[in-house]
Amino acid sequence: MKKQFSATKGLNADLENFEITDILQLITQQVKCGSLSVEGKDGNCSWYFLDGGLVDFECDFPGHLLDLKSILVKSGHLDESAYDLLTGKRGLGEKEVAELLVQGKFISPGELENINLRRLIESFIVTMQWTKGKYSFFPTSEVQRHPFLPAQDANFIILEALRQIDEMTVMKKRLQPLDRVFETTLAQANGEASIHDLNLFKEGLEAQFDRDELETYRLFDGKRPLSEILNRNVLGQFHTCRIILDFLERGIIVPESSSQSTGKLSRAPAVNRQLSGLPLMLLGTALVIATLLSIKNLTNPRQGLKPTFFSAIVDNLRADRKAVLAQAAELLRRP
Structure with missing residues (x-):
């Protein structure tokens, strides 16, 4: 039986005793302002509330590429060395870098808002699947709004995260086992067709991809298992699952010709x-x-x-x- 608690004076709890949905319900209905932090072996994340809405978040998941730097670099909005220069020598934070990019018209405010909304939902997808961890809530009205994240209804974000988790569970069953290694059909045929044929085919194939599909396509190098691609893709697990299944149905990716699980090369003639x-x-x-x-x-x-x-x-x-x-x-x- 779960313990009863009040969030009005702060809260420290274990994941085993309180579910994140219960805590969020209390925050949005009772206190409405403050910061909620969760920490587990796979990382940590903090969410900030103002008048019951989610207005900011900060996460560090080493096993997932959810940081803004990775997303901006992967999407081609900013070179990695330029980002490091801004954050290192100039000492700018993530939000300051984002503001500079918008001012320089490298990216639009709408694009940043969409990126941050996806990151916010993904942060709940990751943490809601943890079985162990600690929570802490600190009530305060001194909360800063994220410049590129409109206030979000916490209930909507949670429901969307739960929906994606449910759908992702079904999709992952279709992808099992996740330790399999895939390569693109173009890579598999390398050396068996002329370089001109391959270049022409590659250009035609990539012309049919949107940005998300192309980003996922590039991760299939014949070395990464599916589990790593799911965790390391900047698109998040849900969208990556959908794209991988689509690739399989279209025959764009196939099992790698060598057995990565045993470390032995295929002996096929x-x-x-x-x-x-x-x-x-x-x-x-x-x-x-x-x-x-x-x-x-x-x-x-x-x-x-x-x-x-x-x-x-x-x-x-x-x-x-x-x-x-x-x-x-x-x-x-x-x-």
Whole structure:
């Protein structure tokens, strides 16, 4: 039976005795202002409340890339050395760096708000799955609002975190075992198709990705297990799970050819390796032919011609048309 407590004079408790949802309910309904901190073996996090709303948070999860620096660097908004220069030599904090980026128009306030909202939800997803830890609540009205996080309803954030945890549990069952290592189909066929075919295929493939998908795609290097990708992706576990399942359904990633769990290389005959890349070789060749036909059709349109199978990819590559023409010319010069 759980103990009864009041948060009006502060609180120190163990995770085993009080659930975070119970504590949040008391804070939002009774005290409404103050800071709630939780600490466990996997990190720590603090949330700040004002008039019952979540207005700020600070988290440190070494096993998860939830810090703003990692997200900004991975998304291409800021170089890592530039961030270190701002925080090191100039002594700026996370919020000050964010304000400078907005002033310099490197990122919009709306983008930062979306990033921080995702980070806030992810902070609850991480901590609500802990089985051990300590909580402390300090009531105070001296709470600063985050400049790039509108006040959030605590109940909404908790419900959203619980929803994502439930859906993620189902998705992780489909991904089991999480110690498996995957690589991209492009990497698997490396060496079995010409470099020009692979480059052309890669450009067409990446043109179909949004930013989140491309960021996840780059993590599949044939070395990281799924568990590490889930924890280290700046998108958070929920969105990463959805993208990985989509990649599997589309055949974008496949199990790594070597057995990472035992540390032994696959002993399959070389002919099997060649055959495994044959479909992609054919696809790459078809892409080259389709691209050449599409370019020809674009430069010399004729009535009655039907769109090629890869016309959607060609449309996305129009901006790089000169590069495609150069690659095509090189292919035609081959004996």
